[in-house]
Amino acid sequence: MSTSKTAPSILVRGSRFASIRRLFWVPLWISAGLVLVVLVGMLLVSWRSLDRLEPVEAHLAHLEQIQGIDLGIEQALLKGLRGTRISPDELDALRDRVAHIDRIEGALHPETVARLKGIESRLGDTHAPSVELLFESLTEIRQVLDGERERHDWLLTQIGHDSRTEIRLTLLLLLVGPLIFGISLFVVRVRVKQPLRALEELLVRLADRDYRPVPQSILDAIDNLAQPAFHSYNELVSRLQQLEAEHCDRERTLEQEVRRATEALLAQSRELGRAERLAAVGAVSAGLAHELRNPLAGIQMACSKLARALEGSEHAARIGAVNDELKRINHLLTAQVDAARHRPEPLETVAVDRVVEELLTLLRYQIPDGVEIASDVETDLQCLLPVAGLRQALLNLVLNAVQAMREEGRILIGATRDGGELGLTVTDTGPGFPEELLRAGIRPFATGRQGGTGLGLAMVRRFVRDHGGDLLLTNRSPHGAVVRLTLPCRPTDSNGGSSRG
Numbered sequence: 068m069s070t071s072k073t074a075p076s077i078l079v080r081g082s083r084f085a086s087i088r089r090l091f092w093v094p095l096w097i098s099a100g101l102v103l104v105v106l107v108g109m110l111l112v113s114w115r116s117l118d119r120l121e122p123v124e125a126h127l128a129h130l131e132q133i134q135g136i137d138l139g140i141e142q143a144l145l146k147g148l149r150g151t152r153i154s155p156d157e158l159d160a161l162r163d164r165v166a167h168i169d170r171i172e173g174a175l176h177p178e179t180v181a182r183l184k185g186i187e188s189r190l191g192d193t194h195a196p197s198v199e200l201l202f203e204s205l206t207e208i209r210q211v212l213d214g215e216r217e218r219h220d221w222l223l224t225q226i227g228h229d230s231r232t233e234i235r236l237t238l239l240l241l242l243v244g245p246l247i248f249g250i251s252l253f254v255v256r257v258r259v260k261q262p263l264r265a266l267e268e269l270l271v272r273l274a275d276r277d278y279r280p281v282p283q284s285i286l287d288a289i290d291n292l293a294q295p296a297f298h299s300y301n302e303l304v305s306r307l308q309q310l311e312a313e314h315c316d317r318e319r320t321l322e323q324e325v326r327r328a329t330e331a332l333l334a335q336s337r338e339l340g341r342a343e344r345l346a347a348v349g350a351v352s353a354g355l356a357h358e359l360r361n362p363l364a365g366i367q368m369a370c371s372k373l374a375r376a377l378e379g380s381e382h383a384a385r386i387g388a389v390n391d392e393l394k395r396i397n398h399l400l401t402a403q404v405d406a407a408r409h410r411p412e413p414l415e416t417v418a419v420d421r422v423v424e425e426l427l428t429l430l431r432y433q434i435p436d437g438v439e440i441a442s443d444v445e446t447d448l449q450c451l452l453p454v455a456g457l458r459q460a461l462l463n464l465v466l467n468a469v470q471a472m473r474e475e476g477r478i479l480i481g482a483t484r485d486g487g488e489l490g491l492t493v494t495d496t497g498p499g500f501p502e503e504l505l506r507a508g509i510r511p512f513a514t515g516r517q518g519g520t521g522l523g524l525a526m527v528r529r530f531v532r533d534h535g536g537d538l539l540l541t542n543r544s545p546h547g548a549v550v551r552l553t554l555p556c557r558p559t560d561s562n563g564g565s566s567r568g
């Protein structure tokens with residue numbers, strides 16, 4: 068079925084191409100014929116002129132040599148008439164010159180060659196007196212010169228006759244040529260120039276991305292010989308419309324891909340810089356942690372002794388909280404050293420509500436009286452998590468909120484479980500996050516607070532990402548900030564690790 072449709076289309080396209088070829092080949096053949104006639108005429112005229120001039124030039128050279136011999140014989144004869152002896156060498160030189168002319172083809176008179184041979188033999192006669200020989204030779208050379216001049220005049224007459232004939236033929240061509248050219252110009256104007264001008268306007272319109280086809284009414288008014296060209300133009304316009312649409316689609320797709328690739332590359336570059344800075348901070352913090360653990364151990368022992376000494380008093384609970392916090396700090400320093408050694412903190416079964424309550428108990432002694440801190444945590448919410456990392460992340464978030472609110476405000480810590488994920492939120496009533504932070508994201512050492520290090524949020528994000536979670540910063544209306552941590556909540560190990568609170 069497709070073959071039967073393709074064959075007629077090929078035949079139609081072939082007939083159109085044949086018509087287009089005829090449209091351009093007819094005036095080209097006429098122009099080529101005129102040019103060929105002119106070139107052939109110019110070639111014939113040039114060849115005839117050269118053919119006539121070559122004998123004239125050769126005969127002029129022949130006449131000059133004869134005149135030279137005539138002058139030499141005349142000078143020698145005058146010398147002999149004065150009584151000066153003519154040497155045989157002079158006669159031999161004259162005879163050699165005559166023999167040289169005799170060997171050159173250039174004579175036009177039929178008796179010239181015989182007369183020259185006679186002069187040559189006469190000059191070679193050593194028995195006759197030199198004056199008589201020269202006189203006879205001079206008479207003979209004058210006859211040769213007169214005969215050749217007569218023939219030269221005849222040759223010039225023939226050249227003039229031929230030139231006049233060529234002028235007549237040229238005038239005839241000048242009369243017939245414009246007539247032929249006018250007819251050709253009329254044919255070209257009617258059959259070629261007008262369609263080409265219309266096609267030129269269409270191509271100019273096409274250059275301006277105007278892909279409108281030629282209407283059928285205009286096609287009907289065009290000469291039949293030029294119609295295939297305009298049908299082909301309509302096919303071209305239709306194809307260009309399709310290609311333009313495809314090109315626009317490809318440009319949009321490519322632009323989107325380039326934009327995504329650029330954004331990904333920029334994000335990777337930023338993450339690489341952050342990772343390098345955090346790695347340097349980790350190395351420094353590991354060194355500091357190693358140096359701080361020894362004095363902390365002494366402080367912890369002193370607090371334990373003080374708690375035993377104050378057992379039963381109202382300060383015992385506070386000393387116990389301080390001792391627990393010292394243990395947490397010691398554990399955190401150990402975790403920093405392990406992180407620098409690429410040894411991750413082990414996962415333990417964590418009761419999230421107990422971790423939050425212990426954190427609130429500790430923070431109540433560190434925050435201003437005007438700041439209220441509360442929690443909203445699901446009961447019996449347990450997950451396998453790194454305890455020290457989780458507590459440090461929440462502590463950093465709460466301290467950031469306290470520093471943002473300064474003297475008064477409210478902080479709420481929330482925790483819920485949704486499927487296999489743990490959602491932790493820290494909400495405050497402070498001024499909220501700067502727009503630059505929300506737009507550019509968290510960057511290590513970038514802080515808008517006087518005296519801040521810019522590492523709190525960066526460490527929280529690192530903790531979340533190291534454990535396959537996500538961190539989201541938002542502002543709430545009318546004021547305040549919300550930080551949401553999403554962590555995988557793995558099932559607790561009933562046979563394994565200890566429960567921590």
